[in-house]
Amino acid sequence: MKKILLTVCTSLFVFLFASANNADLFTYDVEAVDQELAQLQSLEDYVCVNPGVTLTDMQSENNGLLAGMNLNMNTGGFSFLSGEPPLGIPSFLWGCVLSWVGILVVYLVTDNDREETKKALMGCLVNAAAIIIWEVIWIVALGNGLWLY
């Protein structure tokens, strides 16, 4: 009887603990993010009050706001994760613009074993999302994208 009670209590505790964890995961350090992006915020403010200014303009006038920032000039050829943009798609389109498919594709392309990925995805060509992921893996496997230009 004691054992049953102990098992039930333990299970309940584990269930409650696991459940509580999920809500706790939906937090982030707002101050850390703000602090990390403070210099970019100053730059954004400058661009907003000087509409039409480009990075080239600012570089040519040695604008102090760019000091020590290593700001990327080329929107299309840049990725924080891999150095090169996955499939040649600019980094600003991944993530929130391309929703979960974009995030998954970046993860699969940059972090996973492509052969294993390819095999596992063979059986999931059942809907558009899977087809997209499959297309991506296929393109990557064929050789880092189909560059037309």
Added chain:
Amino acid sequence: MKKILLLPIFILFSVQIGAQNFYRISGDYTIKGKSETSAQLVIGKFYYDKNEKKIIHSNSFPEKAIWVTSDTNLFKVVNNKIEFRQTIPNFTQFSMYHLVLNNQLNNFGLDGTIFTLDKVEEQNGLVITTWIPPKHMKKIVGRILISSKDDNLYGVIFFDAEDKIIKKQFFEDYSVTSGLAFPGQITEITYAPENREIYQVTTYRNILVNSHHEEQLYHFNISDFQ
């Protein structure tokens, strides 16, 4: 008698609101991103019409360029010339803009995909849903947690196959334009190898819904450019 007359008007009005067709969205956006080694600031406007199925990003910073995602093509137009063209998978229907217009942002477009809904729970004012990949993909990708607050998408957490968090996204500061809710800020935290954290914040302003202002940008006929 007045009440009887008002009733059909009220019903018609309610039906009209319920059946409101959101087909087009545009706005200003800014992306700020930073890792240990580099930074990025992108400022521009976006345009999307779900009937056209083209996503247009007209950037003014760091360079003046228009990026057009159309079907399986990605174009970059600079000074009225196509500078770059790339074949890509057709992502348009999974774009955030498409999900918002189709009222599918709450589940981040996961409904009806390879992921299945495993669990729904309510904690600390959040409705949290757990989505799991099919069995044969569990070695590659992990679960996805989605939370909503006040009927709006709040957070998305992506896990790898070992149940480690690879990315968090937070959708905040919603504004309602013509009855359509759109997040004003999206914060992304990517957990890269070697315990690196990469931050990216996208802010949206001046959202327009079903607008006919700058009509040509929603259609953006790429054949007009060489």
